[in-house]
Every structure is written in structure tokens, then in C-alpha cells.
Amino acid sequence: MHRPFRTALAALATSAAALSAAGSASAQEVTIEYWQYFFEARVNAMEELIAGFEAANPNINVEMTHFPYADYRTRTAVAVPSGEGPDVVQLFYGWLNDYIDEGLIQPLPTDTFSPEMVEAEFFPMVGAMERDGAYYALPTAVRSLALFYNERILEGAGVEVPTTLDELVAAAEATTERDGAGNITQVGLTTGMTAQDHHWFREVLIRQMGGEPYLDDYRTVNYDTEEGRAALDFYLGLEEQGVTQSGFMDEPQAAFRGGRAAFHIDGSFRIGALNGERGLQWGVTELPATNDGTQSNYSSYWVNAITSSAEGPEYDAAVLFMEYITSPEAMQIWLDTVGELPARVEVGMTEENANDEVFGPFIRGLEYANTTFFADESAQRQVLVDMIERVQLQDMDPGESLSIAAEAEQTILDDYFGE
Amino acid sequence: MASISSPDTARQNTARRGLYARLSIGQKRTLWAWTFLAVPILFYVVIRFYPTGNAMVLSLQEWNLLGDRSWVGLENYRTLFSDPVFWQVFRNTFVYLLLGTPISLVISFIIAYHLDKVRFMHGTIRALYFVPFMTSAVAMAWVWRWFYQDVPIGLFNNWLATFGISQIDFLDSTTNALPSILAPAIWAGLGFQIIIFMAGLRAIPRTFYEAAEIDGVSTWTVLWEITLPLLRPTIVFIVVLSSIGFLRIFDHVFNMTTANPGGPLNSTKPLVLMIYQTAFSSFDMGYAAAQTVVLFTILLIVSLIQLRLLRDR
Structure with a gap:
């Protein structure tokens, strides 16, 4: 009675061992999860990258999940700390510090992503992703600003594409149109601090006037200065000279897409939308320089990072995946599919890409771009929106409004850095 | 045994x-x-x-959704009450309430009172007043936002320009923006209030009016001595509902000012929008919770006062 039972048990144990052996043989079959927000071109590009990666690494499956942009930040912020989130996640660069502080993302291994390699091979603003000698995240693509122009309006007014700020103002003046009562019906240049102008003001105009918008790694506001005032006067002057009207046609990009604006400053992410606009003939050029040739630009990006929930084989797979999606091939695919700029210098500055009619101005802008560190981007943008409105709607003295803005933004930074 | x-x-x-x-x-x-x-x-x-x-x-803690919650005592409330934006927002919220409720009450009563007497196309007219109530607030807000734009796209300013009148800054003004946003919000709620008023009017027994007719009193006296007193429960009901509605106004404001939420210069920002921004764009959950508790208290007080009025009846 005892013996057959024991034999059966032994047989069971053997087959279980065989089963688990088979299990460990296929243990290299690993699935990792990747999250990003939904934007059709980005999802398509990522599907292409995942297919390429899985072909090269047959044991690894990558599952992509995407959420609507509006929910994305909240969803990741809820999921990642609970450990229910992805292994590799796409984050806006401005959110990274919070994720590092809370230990929610892991540093990238320094043997594959050594700081020396990243500094040598990526565009300089990526340096903000380094902390204590290790990189925590890397972008596939980056964004910068450039000056879009409506070719038909320029031709009609007989103006050349401007290269300096003075030329821009003159060209905008020549292309602004008004009705009999003096109401603007077509603006020379679109403006609106609520759109990209707050970046243009912070990182471009202030620097072009010789200023430095922030000190101490973006912890101290430094634009309540003569240079900051010069930048503000230039910006306010645009409306005073009647070449623009903030809020014209509700949004700057709407005015440009509707063919009612000659010039429009916007990011590289606008290219896709403009391509789809029928009847709009547009071109793009680098942001105008000062008369002495000073140039500046603003760059932002989304990064990919490995979360703390990736462990063991999943971590190894995640590292391989990170390596693949930050490779030169991946960046070229991303540029071709999404139209976002490569984060590596070697890919961006190829003869073909740097001189591309559309991407060229943005890519060349990356070489002199700065990335603002935001503690709370929407709150900091609001500070500059309010600064302009106090002058335009309440007739406040520009200098006073500038001081209030600098102080308000300093409070936001101090709260964030816990001072 | x-x-x-x-x-x-x-x-x-x-x-x-x-x-x-x-x-x-x-x-x-x-x-x-x-x-x-x-x-x-x-x-x-x-x-x-x-x-x-x-x-x-x-509301007694600090939390950014990512990390652990930490206790901060009454710090959030202290910040809130010393924040000038909060007091501006507080004032705006009550302006929405104090303008919105009486205006919508008077307009909806006048319409219901006269509509009650109309027989010609009664159903159609009533439906027309009710349509805005059924329309999505988001869609409506965007349409009105377009109405309010400057020349060359804004409907109202294009009319003004046609007659040679100078443009009005509807939304881009610290004084005009709040009434401009309130107008469609009132309009959207009218249909519902009219229906309730009409039901209230129908519920008043005809015999009172017949007696008044025999006594030969004026229409004004009938309205003042019969209709309005007997409509009191209806009026209290509408006041309670519309007050809570205006205290919680959000969709119209947010959608008409998305680029600069509650702007310009916070002149249209209601409390709910401030809570939303604190929670979901600044991710300062504790501070947002403190604001929510304040809103809760305001709603509680307003509702208690109004229920007390209802009990007096």
C-alpha cells in the first residue's frame, strides 16, 4: 500500500522538477510593460520600435499601454508608487526630480549609459537628467522652437524671411492688416504667453538681451534685472507697435493655421498639425537673433526611465529596451515617423537632417538651446501670463509687474526646493 | 426525569x-x-x-501623489487664508452666486409666467427653452467662447464692427470676463427652472384665481397676493438648487478660459477651478483638500440656511 504511493509521489516530484527546469529554460522569456501618452504618430513609432526590438531579442515581449494626454500624469503618478505601473515609463523631463526623490525610478547602469558617453553623444540639455554621477532617464527625441512663416503672406507683402529681431518687427509691421475701423484682421506676429511665448521670453529674449534668467541651477529667479526689463519692453513693444494682438483668434496656432498670421513661434511638435492644413503654405526658420548675432533657444523633451518595479530579468530586459530606444536607429525612426528631433548629436547633425527644410532650423537650434527646470510648469507659466496682463489690462508699470512676477516665481521655486 | x-x-x-x-x-x-x-x-x-x-x-497633510503623506497640521489652512488669490476666488464664487441665482430666478419666472398663458405652439416654445439645459456644457462653452472673440472671427464683435461700434473685450478683460461667462451659464440652467416654475404654477388651484376675478382685483395683486406666496416652495427649491449650482460652477469657466484657466488675472476663477488646478496641475493634494473642506463648509452653511427657510413654511 505504501510503496506504490511513494513511487507515485517520486514520479510526481520528478516530473515537477522537469517542469520547473523547462520553466527556467524559458525564464528568459520575459515581458516588460511600457507606458506613454496617446499621440497617434508616437504610438505608431513606438510600435515600429518594439517590433524591431522584439525581432532582435526574441525572448523579450514588450507590451505598450497608452493613456490620453490629459490623464497621463495622474495615471502614472498613481500607478508607479503602487507598484502596479510599467517597467519602462515615459515621463516629462520636468517631473523627473519628484520621481527620483521618491525612489520610483532606478538609475541607468553606468556601464551601458556612462555619463561620459551621454555627455559626448547627446545634445547638451540632456545633462539635466544626471544626478550623483548616474543618468536616471534619457530621451528618444527632443523639441525646440523656431519661427514659422506663411509664405503667401510674405510674398504678397514682398518681405524677406527675417533673421534678426529688428527684421522680424519690420516684417511683421509690413504684414499686419486692419479693417476700416482699425481692428486687426491679420497679425504680423502671433503672441500669447499662454502658448510658447513664455519659453521664448525666459530662455531666448532674456538671454539675447544679455541676461541669465535663473541662477543656481534654476533655483533663483534672475530676471528682475535691466536685461529682463529690456526683454519685457521688447515683448510689450510688439503690441504697442501694433504688429500683434495677444489672444488674436483665441490661440496663436489657430491664427497661423487659419492663414491670418504671417509669423508664429512654436515648437517642432506643431509640424505634424501644419502639414495637415490644406491651403497653408508655410516655411520655418531659426528664431531671430539679435543684431550682434546672439542666438538662443528653448528645448524640452520626454524621457524614458526604468521604474523601481522592474527587478531581476525584467530589469535586464528593461535596460536592453532602453538601450534600443535611445539608439541612433531608433531616433531616425522617431524623426521620420513623429517628426520629433533626435536627441543624439550624430543623428541630428547629419548633413541631411541638419539641412532639412523643415527639421533643420529646429535641429540647429538645439545646439544653443537651454532647458528650463520647472518646479511647476503651469504655475510658472501663469506668473508670466499675469505679468503681461497686469500691464496690458491694468496699466501697471512694466518694471513693477516684472518685480512682482520674479518674486512670485521665486516663491514657487522656494516652496518646491523646501526653503 | x-x-x-x-x-x-x-x-x-x-x-x-x-x-x-x-x-x-x-x-x-x-x-x-x-x-x-x-x-x-x-x-x-x-x-x-x-x-x-x-x-x-x-487637508492636514502634504502629499504630491508620488511619495508618502506627511502631517503638516493646519499649515494648509494657514497658507490658504493668507493667499490673496484665495480671497479673490472666494469673492468670484460669491459673485457667481449672488448675480447668477437672482437673475436666473427672475428671468425664468417671467418666462414661465407668460409661457403658462401662451397656448400657441406652447410645446415648441417650451422645448426651445429646454434645449440649452440638455446641451453639453463643454460644447456650449466653446461656442460662446467663439462668439466672444475679437474681429475677425468673433460673432458679437463682428456685428459691432459692422455697425461701426468699437469692439468690446469680452473675455480679455478683468471686469467683463466674469459676466460674459456667467451669461451662458444662466442661459443653460433656465430651461430646467422654467419647467419647475410651470409645474408650480399649474399646481395652484384655479379657484383662488376665480375668487380674485369675482372680487375684481388687479393682475398685479393676483401675482403678488396669490401666485408668489403659493409658489414659495417652488422658489425655495429652485434657489437651493441653483445656489449650489453656481457655487460649484466649473465647466463654463474652465472651457471658456482653458489657455489661462480662471483668467485674466484670476478674475473669473471659482473655488472649484482653484481646487482642480491645485490638485491636478500643481499636484499639491493636501492644499487642494483644504480648499475642498472650505468649499464643503460653504455649501453646508448655504444649504442649512436655505433648508431653514424651507422649514419656516
């Missing part, structure tokens, strides 16, 4: 049949009533009371 053991057996039987059998009929009824009531109570506890309690606790 048998006679002695029988109560024991009975007791055992009772114990076996459980506590339930020992209950009186009245107690059983109560038990069943509570069993059925437990379902909605549980539902309310889970989806209403627990989050409410949680929000109150959270």
Missing part, C-alpha cells in the same frame, strides 16, 4: 435555531429594514463618506 429535562431540550432547540427565532416580530421587522437599508448605507459610506473623511484628513 423527562419533565425536568424538557425545558433543557427546548433551550437547546432555541439555541440551535439561533438568535433570530428569539426575536419578536417587531424586532425582526427592524432587522429586515436595516438589512435592506445597509445596501445604500454601505454604498454611501464607501463612495461618499469615506472619501469625504479622507479629504478632511488629507
